[in-house]
Amino acid sequence: MPxxxxxxxxxxxxxxxxxxxxxxxxxxxxxxxxxxGGFLHLYIGEEAIAVGACKALRPDDHLLTxxxxxxxxxxxxxxxxxxxxxxxxxxxxxxxxxxxxxxLASAEHNYWGGHAIVGxxxxxxxxxGLAIRYKEEDKAVLCVFGEGSTNIGYFHESxxxxxxxxxxxxxxxxxxxxxMGTEVSRASAxxxxxxxxxxxxxxxxxxxxxxxxxxxxxxxxxxxxxxxxGPYLMEAKTxxxxxxxxxxxxxxxxxxxxxxxxxxxxxxxxxxxxxSHALADQAALEKIHQDVEQEMEGIVRFAQESPEPDDAAxxxxxxxxxxxxx
Amino acid sequence: MAYITMRExxxxxxxxxxxxxxxxxxxxxxxxxxGGTYAVTRGFLDEFGEKRVRDTPIAEGVIVxxxxxxxxxxxxxxxxxxxxxxxxxxxxxxxxxxxxxxxxFNGQIRCPLVIRTVGGGGRQLAATHSQSxxxxxxxxxxxxxxxxxxxxDAKGLLKSAIRDEDPVFFIEHATLYQLRGxxxxxxxxxxxxxxxxxxxxGKDVTIVSYSKMLQTSLQAAEQxxxxxxxxxxxxxxxxxxxxxxPVVQSVxxxxxxxxxxxxxxxxxxGAEIAARVMERAFDYLDAPVRxxxxxxxxxxxxxxxxxxxxxxxxxxxxxVYDVLYRK
Numbered sequence: 001m002p003x004x005x006x007x008x009x010x011x012x013x014x015x016x017x018x019x020x021x022x023x024x025x026x027x028x029x030x031x032x033x034x035x036x037g038g039f040l041h042l043y044i045g046e047e048a049i050a051v052g053a054c055k056a057l058r059p060d061d062h063l064l065t066x067x068x069x070x071x072x073x074x075x076x077x078x079x080x081x082x083x084x085x086x087x088x089x090x091x092x093x094x095x096x097x098x099x100x101x102x103x104l105a106s107a108e109h110n111y112w113g114g115h116a117i118v119g120x121x122x123x124x125x126x127x128x129g130l131a132i133r134y135k136e137e138d139k140a141v142l143c144v145f146g147e148g149s150t151n152i153g154y155f156h157e158s159x160x161x162x163x164x165x166x167x168x169x170x171x172x173x174x175x176x177x178x179x180m181g182t183e184v185s186r187a188s189a190x191x192x193x194x195x196x197x198x199x200x201x202x203x204x205x206x207x208x209x210x211x212x213x214x215x216x217x218x219x220x221x222x223x224x225x226x227x228x229x230g231p232y233l234m235e236a237k238t239x240x241x242x243x244x245x246x247x248x249x250x251x252x253x254x255x256x257x258x259x260x261x262x263x264x265x266x267x268x269x270x271x272x273x274x275x276s277h278a279l280a281d282q283a284a285l286e287k288i289h290q291d292v293e294q295e296m297e298g299i300v301r302f303a304q305e306s307p308e309p310d311d312a313a314x315x316x317x318x319x320x321x322x323x324x325x326x
Numbered sequence: 327m328a329y330i331t332m333r334e335x336x337x338x339x340x341x342x343x344x345x346x347x348x349x350x351x352x353x354x355x356x357x358x359x360x361g362g363t364y365a366v367t368r369g370f371l372d373e374f375g376e377k378r379v380r381d382t383p384i385a386e387g388v389i390v391x392x393x394x395x396x397x398x399x400x401x402x403x404x405x406x407x408x409x410x411x412x413x414x415x416x417x418x419x420x421x422x423x424x425x426x427x428x429x430x431f432n433g434q435i436r437c438p439l440v441i442r443t444v445g446g447g448g449r450q451l452a453a454t455h456s457q458s459x460x461x462x463x464x465x466x467x468x469x470x471x472x473x474x475x476x477x478x479d480a481k482g483l484l485k486s487a488i489r490d491e492d493p494v495f496f497i498e499h500a501t502l503y504q505l506r507g508x509x510x511x512x513x514x515x516x517x518x519x520x521x522x523x524x525x526x527x528g529k530d531v532t533i534v535s536y537s538k539m540l541q542t543s544l545q546a547a548e549q550x551x552x553x554x555x556x557x558x559x560x561x562x563x564x565x566x567x568x569x570x571x572p573v574v575q576s577v578x579x580x581x582x583x584x585x586x587x588x589x590x591x592x593x594x595x596g597a598e599i600a601a602r603v604m605e606r607a608f609d610y611l612d613a614p615v616r617x618x619x620x621x622x623x624x625x626x627x628x629x630x631x632x633x634x635x636x637x638x639x640x641x642x643x644x645x646v647y648d649v650l651y652r653k
Contacts, residue, residue: 062399095430095431095432095434096432096433097432098429098430098431098432099430099431099432103430103431105431105434105435106434107431107434107435112398112431112435113427113430113431113435117418117422117423120391120418120419120422120423122388122391123387123388123390123391123392123394123395123419124391124392124394124395124398124423125395126388126391126392126395127391127392127393127394127395127396127397127398127399127403128395128396128398128399129395130392130395130396130401131395131396131398131399131400131401132399134351134377134396134401135399135400135401153385153387154387154388154391157383157385157387157388157391158388158391158392160383160385160388161382161383161385161388161392164383165380316432316433317428317429317432317433318428318429318467318468319428319468319470319491319492320428320433320436320438320491320492321490321491321492323470323518323519323520323567324567325520325567325568325569325570326569326570326571
């Protein structure tokens with residue numbers, strides 16, 4: 001059995017990756033139709049990282065991500081209906097329609113957001129790691145961000161402090177080769193991001209981000225390391241098929257480059273593992289795609305039929321304890 | 327009651343809250359071994375240990391950000407920023423994170439943290455170490471901004487801030503640490519956030535102020551009293567949320583208003599108070615509102631020039647003469 005995962009678990013992971021991809025494709029449609037506002041950053045091509053990593057997380061571990069977060073929310077177990085409802089700004093959305101695409105969260109899943117200030121959540125993850133040590137809990141934090149975040153001060157401040165205090169944080173870089181339209185080699189003195197760990201004596205390694213099983217294996221080890229010793233820096237090499245966000249003219253890369261990466265598609269790779277190990281046949285995989293298609297209909301219907309937030313929501317949650325101005 | 331300094335009052339508040347609640351801890355530059363740059367946490371490291379009194383690297387972004395993270399995960403951090411000037415290095419964490427997360431995630435995230443910092447000029451530290459940019463922080467919904475002007479208020483407000491469920495930006499004035507006053511010993515002594523306080527009653531003119539300028543205003547009121555002018559002095563204590571009721575009531579009685587702040591005049595506390603008084607008590611005003619504030623220059627090192635730029639007792643007295651149409 002590949003990676004000590006059961007057949008059911010592997011099929012579930014396959015199903016999640018397909019669902020994430022279909023949800024993103026659907027979101028793009030709804031965005032084009034004007035039903036989703038603001039920015040929309042799609043995760044297509046990177047699905048293996050969220051699915052592999054979340055499979056390694058325990059339910060009481062903590063998760064923080066950047067703004068390319070739909071896939072992470074679903075992999076973490078949030079209801080896809082409520083994720084889509086958030087994209088549509090509905091009251092039933094995971095953030096009540098107040099956060100939108102970039103700001104998904106779920107306290108019950110210890111998923112503390114979707115953050116859209118590049119690098120801004122790395123200090124928060126460090127602080128959650130501090131709280132774990134403070135309370136002497138057996139937990140870890142997974143903090144996910146793009147390679148573009150590794151050039152900002154927060155990355156260095158956070159890795160340093162996490163290392164000084166030996167905090168149980170796995171810093172996971174999704175290196176999709178571009179910070180918006182700027183290629184990694186044009187913005188970072190080192191293109192192999194994992195090497196940056198050595199500046200702070202932080203253990204680090206790269207992983208093939210298009211291989212869900214490799215991500216899962218590496219993440220399980222990294223989390224265990226973090227719980228016992230301290231911070232870990234993992235770099236998942238990956239690629240986004242879509243633009244940075246909707247409306248990206250993509251002048252910075254070629255069609256041929258995208259095709260080269262598509263040849264290593266994470267969903268197709270898992271499919272071939274399943275078939276070669278006789279864990280599923282084409283018909284079984286086809287059934288999964290059909291089931292996802294059906295589920296998508298329900299997801300979109302729920303989001304579209306959900307109510308808007310009411311007017312009172314505008315003033316709710318500015319403060320936990322609001323003090324009326326006299 | 328004990329007659330103690332503002333430094334001792336703040337220290338007492340921290341110590342009492344750390345004994346009351348295991349989740350309360352202190353983190354910041356030089357808070358431990360050094361004992362605090364302003365000696366507020368002297369002895370704390372021995373008393374509470376390294377777990378709860380944490381020296382950090384000089385890295386304001388992660389000091390505030392990690393405090394937010396710890397608060398999200400259920401602790402009650404008190405993060406210290408050595409001066410308010412350095413808070414600009416943590417500005418993104420303060421305004422984009424602490425002030426926003428509860429709202430943006432629809433109440434799922436709470437940030438019960440206190441950021442203690444030190445502001446104010448008058449100590450010949452030159453332009454980047456002498457600022458009073460309190461209003462900058464008061465601009466943002468989601469934050470509570472507190473700036474006490476007496477030892478008793480410092481203690482009671484800091485204790486309230488630590489117990490509050492929201493992020494509180496707590497500004498101490500560098501030149502007030504030696505100020506003495508009566509402070510209750512009571513461990514349950516709390517001063518509510520968001521309530522202005524009449525510090526001196528009077529019928530002729532209203533002076534609104536806070537922090538160091540409260541003391542300057544009280545001195546001015548003392549001097550004016552000898553000339554037969556009775557000034558009512560109101561201490562805002564909290565800049566957000568702003569409690570206008572005592573101000574409006576006072577203006578309805580005195581019909582004249584002077585606002586005194588240490589920061590720059592433009593877009594300042596005086597501007598805000600004047601606008602709100604116009605909205606609520608325009609017909610009661612017998613003279614235009616006067617603002618006393620720092621001159622619109624970065625503060626210079628030279629002592630004489632620095633004092634020229636900062637509001638003095640005489641400036642407050644002159645402003646009161648103006649609103650009374652006296653020469």
